[in-house]
Amino acid sequence: VSSVREFAGYWEYLISGAIFTEPPHPIWSGAALIDPEGKVVGIGSLFVQDAEDENADKQPGNMFVPVDLLKPIFESLIEKGRTEHPPRPWLGIYTVETMGHLLITSVSERGPAADAGVEPGDVLLAVNGREVKSLADLYREIWGSGEAGVPVDLALLRDQKMIEVSVITVDRSQIMRRPASH
Structure with a gap:
């Protein structure tokens, strides 16, 4: 893990606590990020140009969505393809x-x-x-x-x-x- 931080995308996307890894892997989308205890802690989402934190040199890597953000909405995502929350x-x-x-x-x-x-x-x-x-x-x-x-x-x-x-x-x-x- 290179860094954990907020990530904002140009397409009206914002996620807090995104997990960044490096070096980049070409087949990351949907991949599981596993911690040393064998638990899934993230789901692969994006290739990024800046996996390091703001104070370091830019290094490419992958961004993972923390599973803790997905747990509360998991069932509705599986059943309906979207959350139960009102749309933003x-x-x-x-x-x-x-x-x-x-x-x-x-x-x-x-x-x-x-x-x-x-x-x-x-x-x-x-x-x-x-x-x-x-x-x-x-x-x-x-x-x-x-x-x-x-x-x-x-x-x-x-x-x-x-x-x-x-x-x-x-x-x-x-x-x-x-x-x-x-």
């Missing part, structure tokens, strides 16, 4: 942290952000009047707004002009394709 609000934006800003690199063409006029190249400054400086801040603000369907106000910088956009969020599973097995 989803905007349909792909965002990266760059030079101290949040840059929207892409917008899902079927997503609510596109419908509201959000464009690739917009710099995201605030959500519901609260400044956001990191992907984790962004997702916490969006998800803290309520369930899917809640409006979220975005302050954007476009062509050196501030604009405000209100996005009516949706349940991501209503737009994104789901596995046929569920």
Whole structure:
């Protein structure tokens, strides 16, 4: 294990306590991460460029979802393919942290952000009047707004002009394709 830390992905994904390992393994997705006592502690999820903690040199590796995060939702995932929790609000934006800003690199063409006029190249400054400086801040603000369907106000910088956009969020599973097995 190289590090255990929060991980935020550009696709509206945030996980606390993600487990990172190195060297990277090419067949990691779905793999079990076993501790020295023989217990499964993680399920393989992603290949990442930075498995080390923030203070170390970037080294590629794999990210594992801790099984402790999956235990409370395991039965509903198996039975229904999703959790019983109310769906989180989803905007349909792909965002990266760059030079101290949040840059929207892409917008899902079927997503609510596109419908509201959000464009690739917009710099995201605030959500519901609260400044956001990191992907984790962004997702916490969006998800803290309520369930899917809640409006979220975005302050954007476009062509050196501030604009405000209100996005009516949706349940991501209503737009994104789901596995046929569920």
